[in-house]
Amino acid sequence: MIQVDKVNFEEEVLQAEGPVLVDFWSPNCEPCMALLPDIEALEKKYGDRIKFCKLNVVGNRRLAISQKVLGLPTICIYKNGEKAAGLTGEEASAVGIEAMVREHV
Amino acid sequence: MAASTGMRMYDVIIVGAGPAGLCAALYSSRSRLSTLVLEKARPGGQASTTEWLENYPGFPKGVKGPELMEFFAAQAREFGAEIVKDEVVSVHFSPERKAVRTAKGGEYAAKTVVLCPGAEPRTLGLPGERELRGKGVSYCATCDGDFFTDLDIVVIGNGDAAVEEGMYLTRFVESATIIVVHDEGVLDATAIIRDRAFKNSKIKWIWNSVVDEICGDGIVKSVIIRNIKTNERTEFETNGVFIFVGTVPKTDFLRGAVEMDERGYVATNERMETSVDGVYCAGDARAKYLHQVITAAADGAIAAVAAEKYIHEEEGFREMVLEPASPVMVCFWSPASRESLDFMASVERIAEARAGALVLVKIDVYRNRRIAGRYGIKSLPTLAFFRGGQIVHKVEWPTTEEEVVAAAEKVVGRR
Numbered sequence: 001m002i003q004v005d006k007v008n009f010e011e012e013v014l015q016a017e018g019p020v021l022v023d024f025w026s027p028n029c030e031p032c033m034a035l036l037p038d039i040e041a042l043e044k045k046y047g048d049r050i051k052f053c054k055l056n057v058v059g060n061r062r063l064a065i066s067q068k069v070l071g072l073p074t075i076c077i078y079k080n081g082e083k084a085a086g087l088t089g090e091e092a093s094a095v096g097i098e099a100m101v102r103e104h105v
Numbered sequence: 106m107a108a109s110t111g112m113r114m115y116d117v118i119i120v121g122a123g124p125a126g127l128c129a130a131l132y133s134s135r136s137r138l139s140t141l142v143l144e145k146a147r148p149g150g151q152a153s154t155t156e157w158l159e160n161y162p163g164f165p166k167g168v169k170g171p172e173l174m175e176f177f178a179a180q181a182r183e184f185g186a187e188i189v190k191d192e193v194v195s196v197h198f199s200p201e202r203k204a205v206r207t208a209k210g211g212e213y214a215a216k217t218v219v220l221c222p223g224a225e226p227r228t229l230g231l232p233g234e235r236e237l238r239g240k241g242v243s244y245c246a247t248c249d250g251d252f253f254t255d256l257d258i259v260v261i262g263n264g265d266a267a268v269e270e271g272m273y274l275t276r277f278v279e280s281a282t283i284i285v286v287h288d289e290g291v292l293d294a295t296a297i298i299r300d301r302a303f304k305n306s307k308i309k310w311i312w313n314s315v316v317d318e319i320c321g322d323g324i325v326k327s328v329i330i331r332n333i334k335t336n337e338r339t340e341f342e343t344n345g346v347f348i349f350v351g352t353v354p355k356t357d358f359l360r361g362a363v364e365m366d367e368r369g370y371v372a373t374n375e376r377m378e379t380s381v382d383g384v385y386c387a388g389d390a391r392a393k394y395l396h397q398v399i400t401a402a403a404d405g406a407i408a409a410v411a412a413e414k415y416i417h418e419e420e421g422f423r424e425m426v427l428e429p430a431s432p433v434m435v436c437f438w439s440p441a442s443r444e445s446l447d448f449m450a451s452v453e454r455i456a457e458a459r460a461g462a463l464v465l466v467k468i469d470v471y472r473n474r475r476i477a478g479r480y481g482i483k484s485l486p487t488l489a490f491f492r493g494g495q496i497v498h499k500v501e502w503p504t505t506e507e508e509v510v511a512a513a514e515k516v517v518g519r520r
């Protein structure tokens with residue numbers, strides 16, 4: 001997974017060609033840590049069709065808020081610089097995220 | 106269930122790896138029972154979503170929730186418990202075999218199951234609550250606290266969890282306004298927590314009030330607060346809304362499988378036995394007085410010990426009574442029943458006279474209540490004759506040795 005932050009978010013996510021998944025997480029967020037292996041597994045399965053990025057909100061709080069993300073875990077899919085879909089909290093389960101990814105590949 | 110042949114049969118399957126499940130796993134694996142724990146997220150449960158626990162004994166200065174839960178998990182693994190990451194979506198219980206199916210398509214079977222799915226935050230169903238979740242509405246302070254650095258938030262709820270999490274959030278936020286339905290000064294939180302909160306200058310209070318609505322466009326902007334005494338509604342600007350109004354049990358996948366109350370809490374007795382033999386429930390998912398880490402851990406220990414007893418009783422009964430080809434005479438007795446003690450000498454004589462043709466098994470109903478109940482044993486002594494796993498004859502409360510001799514002759518013939 002590509003680590004994105006306030007420096008490269010524009011280039012890696014907003015300017016990217018094709019769909020991009022962004023995992024908003026933080027090391028204090030237990031549910032985020034629980035989800036990480038599931039997302040890595042999804043990258044193995046779909047990584048050739050959708051770019052996988054993760055964004056640690058610690059140190060990138062303003063960026064996250066500018067993306068209207070104020071809660072973790074949040075998993076979004078961007079297309080052409082726009083947020084196309086997103087899941088948060090309990091909805092952001094391995095099964096839910098896979099369904100969202102399938103819709104966008 | 107065609108795929109079941111050749112499938113590994115565990116002694117115990119534990120659903121959920123919060124404090125209850127991990128403690129059940131510790132006890133059962135330490136008793137040398139083969140133990141599988143299925144956890145859909147990471148081990149730890151709700152206890153790892155709160156930063157500090159001040160009321161788990163053994164840690165006079167408190168302990169971090171995630172750290173304590175890592176200890177719990179490590180200790181269970183130390184004795185051989187296997188923890189697998191998968192979600193149980195359905196359960197299928199029969200007397201001989203308890204099976205569970207998972208989201209990843211797995212099926213696992215065991216002799217006993219301990220259900221520890223715990224609970225999740227209760228939502229209020231306010232207008233805006235669902236739409237703004239993750240956009241300023243939160244149920245987890247440790248997850249989302251960072252976002253609100255130097256911002257203003259409101260907290261809904263006034264129990265221990267709400268006030269403690271509110272205080273934790275004051276490390277980040279400019280102000281945390283707690284909206285309390287009670288009169289000024291009255292909280293559901295315990296005195297020690299209340300006093301500490303009253304001294305915290307970043308905590309503000311709004312009394313006699315409830316939140317009617319959460320407003321925002323993409324992210325939270327304000328809440329509508331209603332004073333329940335005057336019914337006056339005011340808009341209150343805020344950046345975030347943290348909701349701590351209790352929890353609901355995560356037992357939907359168990360509907361129809363075990364008895365539960367109208368709120369979804371699983372009914373158990375003091376041994377954590379559910380309405381299904383060999384199936385136990387421990388922790389926050391169980392109907393009980395106090396839902397805490399320590400009581401979840403205690404429940405888990407009890408459930409594991411009860412499961413172990415169950416396995417031994419059932420296996421002993423099967424090997425000694427149900428499986429032998431030759432007839433078995435079971436004497437149900439109890440040390441508390443004078444009649445059954447007095448009659449034992451006669452029973453032994455009868456068995457001795459038929460040695461080789463009839464085996465005597467004595468079952469203390471006090472220690473084996475479930476088996477006695479299954480065969481409807483009401484008076485002691487009762488003699489039950491088994492052949493090929495079935496009761497072929499029963500003598501309830503015999504008063505003379507002759508009655509039992511007559512029954513034995515019916516089963517094995519005259520000597």
Ligand SMILES: Cc1cc2nc3c(=O)[nH]c(=O)nc-3n(C[C@H](O)[C@H](O)[C@H](O)COP(=O)(O)OP(=O)(O)OC[C@H]3O[C@@H](n4cnc5c(N)ncnc54)[C@H](O)[C@@H]3O)c2cc1C
Binds near residue numbers: 125143387
């Ligand atoms: C904010 C907050 C603060 C708290 N503070 C304290 C405190 O200071 N002191 C204290 O003693 N208690 C505290 N508690 C309460 C305490 O956390 C709980 O009582 C305790 O965690 C209950 O343990 P449990 O094992 O029954 O359930 P949980 O901790 O809820 O764990 C259940 C586990 O089961 C998993 N699960 C659920 N369903 C399935 C399924 N179908 N398949 C697989 N896995 C499943 C879940 O993912 C979870 O990991 C607090 C709770 C909260 C929310």
